[in-house]
Amino acid sequence: MRIGDLAEKSGLSTDTLRYYEKIGLLPKALRDAGGRRVYDRTILRWIEFLDRLKATGMGIKDRLRYADLRTKGATSLTERREMLEIHRRKVSEDVSRLTEMLSVLDEKIDLYRRMEAGEPVDPAFESCARTEHGAQPVLKGQMNERSTQSGTRADAKP
Amino acid sequence: MRIGDLAEKSGLSTDTLRYYEKIGLLPKALRDAGGRRVYDRTILRWIEFLDRLKATGMGIKDRLRYADLRTKGATSLTERREMLEIHRRKVSEDVSRLTEMLSVLDEKIDLYRRMEAGEPVDPAFESCARTEHGAQPVLKGQMNERSTQSGTRADAKP
């Protein structure tokens, strides 16, 4: 399997694969007679796992650290487990944050929908979708693009 | 309220606040006699919401787009709602991905724990934690830092 095939199978570009090898995320590939990288399919598991780490917010440095530990074999098991546990906690926090956001979005989408329908939405307004509220010029009129701002300051950056 | 206070209350740095204003995420602040930015606490809601969008993976361009729509008032309600709906879908997908990862991590952490305890873990090995498997040099010996690699290849760089 050469780099092009691996790229196709892994979903990463050949550039990215070489880059990952360069920085040490991927082990240095064996070469064929012509100096071209040759891969065996087991690398796909590792790439897939790396990808998952990345997709769940682990930065390159930590992935690198993990990759490095992995090359050290069984002696690094504990450290790797600890890294995964730390990551697990982060992912779990992310899930909470995102889930919370889902309901904020639902409230807001619903609010907007009601406003679009012309429903009077005023009292609960702020408490209901306790985030920012759509628009500030409730008093319509004088609301062209760049109106509401620039108290002092006449230049700034035309 | 001046920029320092806002920074403290919002958790953003003064630099970031000015940067956000420069790119248009925040409306141009009013100025006091001395040319210093003055904020009123309502801006905090908006910042908080922006922060949530960011924390849930919305890039600056989209936040900017949303901010821009917001300045247009009620006429942009539908577009804003559509943006939020699209974002909602993304967030929801992220939750799925992260949740999936949680179980992958749990399996792997558990596997590592069992390996640390010296339990024989071989048959289910690959299928159980169907990702990469910890270490390849099961045959220990000759495993110093940079051993396992560089089959062909003797030069490479100089």
Added chain:
DNA sequence: ACTTGACCTGGAGTGCGCTCCAACCGGTAG
């Protein structure tokens, strides 16, 4: 009057994570 400190500006610098490029090489098909 002077110092301090918070603020102002434009612009340069940073770190991440790729992505693209020029210039070259090697194997195969026509």
Added chain:
DNA sequence: CTACCGGTTGGAGCGCACTCCAGGTCAAGT
């Protein structure tokens, strides 16, 4: 033989999202 494809390298460039800095202004405290 030659064209072409897919690989090789080192290094430059990019987009994002800040972050830092020099050099300056202003207002309030001692």
